[in-house]
Amino acid sequence: MHQEAAEASRVVERQLAENDAVVRELAARLRAEPPRFIVTCARGSSDHAATFAKYAFETRLGLVTASASPSVESVYAAPQQLRDALFIAISQSGKSPDLLRNAEAAQASGAHVVALVNVEDSPLAEIADTVVPLRAGPERSVAATKSYLGALSAILHITAHWSANAVLHDAIAALPDAMGNAFRQDWSPLVDGLRDARNLFVLGRGYGFGAAQESALKFKETCCLHAEAFSTAEVKHGPMALVDADFPVLLLAQDDGTLRGALDVAREFRGRGARVWTAAPGDRHADALPIVAAPDPLCAPLLAVQSFYRAVNALSLARGYNPDVPPHLNKVTETV
Structure with a gap:
């Protein structure tokens, strides 16, 4: 896991170079024939990438983006009206039957199907109208790392070309170096603080x-540590009642309109005696973790997750687990 996570910056560099032609062609098509809306379909870490896609597409392109529930088609066989929609399936393996069934149904109903997939000769790639390879190479650790970050960078790449945003293009070009720097950040205080923890919230x-969702999953699967992800707004609608001196929090934030509210939540929880680690611009508290400045707020989650992966790998080892082979899990999960 550590080795594969460390490769993510090179994955992004390779992806931006080798995918440029296909992403340019896709973006030109989408500008010429704009979809009515966007639907994403994914499971696990890939679904957390889909959460990121929702915010990227809705804020930078102004297109409503919804997450499909795979079972609606694969179990309930309820056809969806997707004519003139863009359907984006995200997967490392491209093999899960429910994902394949939904991609086929979307295509049959008139959607343009795009596959963000790591295995380029997978069944999903064969179905798709457009394939955007993640180019992460073999990923042997059960816990996805470089393929997840590759999915985020592919989403950024599509967004930049589709919106023709020169500033975002420049920010993405700076990502590989920034990600390499992010992986070198020392988050050992988080590792030390959570060594004996049993529960926590991850906020974003x-x-x-999506980065908070991904971090919570990694705590569970590699550290057997119960973690739940909430938005810094949603946590105040009930879940915050759990937070006290025995209930720690990890908060991830970026320098945009959400930052002030996020830091307010951190201060409130610290006021209750809770341990709150933050990866957030402008926080000077003793439990603020070192971060790399993002060239654009949309790039910040990639840098935070890259730093987090190194830390959660170390935490898994510190808690006596093997992060490469979490208990009871398989690399490819095929759901119906």
Whole structure:
């Protein structure tokens, strides 16, 4: 897991170079024939990438983006009206039967199907109208790392070309170096603080909410540590009652309109005696973790997750687990 996570910056560099032609062609098609809306379909870490896509597409393109529930088609066989929609399936393996069934149904109903997939000769790639390879190479650790970050960078790449946003293009070009720097950040205080923990919240909002979801999953699957992700707004609608001196929090934030509210939540929880680690611009508290400045707020989740992966790998080892082979899990999960 550590080695594969460390490769993510090179994955992004390779992806931006080798995918440019296919992404340019896709973006030109989408500008010429704009979809009515966007639907994403994914499971696990890939679904957390889909959360990121929702915020990227809705804020930078103004297109409603919804997450499909795979069982609606694969179990209930309820056809969806997707004519003139863009359907984006995200997967490392491209093999799960429910994902394949939904992609086929979307295509049959008139959607343009795009596959963000790591295995380029997978069944999903064969179905799709457009394939955007993640180019992460073999990923042997059960816990996805470089393929997840590759999915986020592919979403950024599509967004930049589709919106023809030169500033975002420049920000993405700076990502590989920034990600390499992010992986070197020392988050050992988080590792030390959570060594004996049993529960925690991971908070994020907007662009960073998918990163919070991904971090909570990694705590569970590699550390056997119960973690739940909430937005910094949603946590105040009930879940915050759990937070006290025995209930720690990890907060991820980026420098946009959500930052002030996120730091307010951190201060409130610290006021109750809770340990709150933050990866957030402008926080000077002793439990603020070192971060790399993002070239654009939309890039911040990639940098935070890259730093987090190194830390959660170390935490898994510190808690006596093997992060490469979590208990009871398989690399490819095929759901129906």
